[in-house]
Amino acid sequence: MVRTLLARGLLVGLLAGLIAGAFAFAFGEPRVDHAIALEEAAAQAEAPDPDAGTAEHSHAEAAEHSHGEDAVVGRPVQKAGLFLATGLYGLAVGGMFALVFAGLRGRVGPRSDGRLAVAAAGTAFAATILVPFVKYPANPPAVGDPDTINSRTLLYVVLILVGLAATAIAVATARRVDGGPWARWTAAAVAFLVPVVAAWWLLPTVDEVPEGFPATLLWEFRLASLGTQLVFWAAFGVLFGWASDRAERRSAAHPLVAAPS
Structure with a gap:
């Protein structure tokens, strides 16, 4: 059964990744292009005057900030690689989700697989x-100090771990609360929000948006x-749920055929 779920997670993750890539291409890439144009314009504006005998230095500095056609990886290649990146992301997430889902079935949450x-x-x-x-919301190119990328990444990962830990606490709390669904859901929500809000308040704020950047x-x-x-x-949730419900119905209709793998 785990192998079946893993294959399902990989396939659904790849498909969901491509769907997300199409959304990012349509709605995210035009904003990236705009941000890159602003960054290159700012780099050219700050470059020394070529008439002052520093034309070669100015050209080199502007080239360092280029993300367009002359970049090491041009924007057309970057846009095409977007689908590769989201597809690989979907594969990785789908595989991990399937393994976690296999552990949750029959133990936590709704009894229906879908x-x-x-x-x-x-x-x-x-x-x-x-x-x-x-x-820590996402920022486009030209926003963020390259020297702080490691610390910003670490803070982001810390909040992911806090979110996962808060989820585990919420699930454990809901299972221990006596009463109806409203009591369990309320207790779970409070148990989730307390560590999350505490982390939001305690972790440092990162604000590196340059002055004048279009809001x-x-x-x-x-x-x-x-x-x-x-x-x-x-x-991913809808497709994985649909595939799980379909497999569950087939298993109920043909119990001898749907033996665990």
Whole structure:
């Protein structure tokens, strides 16, 4: 059964990754192009005057900031590679999700495989995407100091771990609370939010948006970034749930044929 779930997770993850890639291509890449154009314009504006005898230095400095056709990896190649990246991301996430799903079946959440898949996908989105995004939203090119990328990445990973730990605490709390669904859901929500809000408050704030950067562009890029993840997890949850329900119905109709693998 684990092998079947793993194959399902890999296939569905790849498909959901390509769907998310299409969303990112349509809504995210135009904002990236705009941000790169602003970065290159700022680099050229700050370059020394060529008439002052530093034309070669100015040209080299501007080239270092180029992300366009003359970059080591041109923008057309980067855009094509977007689908490769989201597809590989989908494969990795799909494999891990399938293994976790195999451990959850019959132990936590809805008894229906389809409902459990949708609930698990929504929980994964909230814990690993939404929790860190609220504190450290994505930034387009030209935003962020390259010297702080390691510290910013570490802070982001810390919040992912907090989100996962908060999810485990919420599930354990819900299972120990006596009462109806409302009591369990309320207890789970409180148990989830307490460590998450504490982490948001305790972790340092990172604000490296340069002065004068268009607020509309920043907002649209962040919405596109979050939307890409939302599309991925929604597509993955629905497709994995549909495939699980279909397999469950086939297993019920042909119990001798659907033996565990």
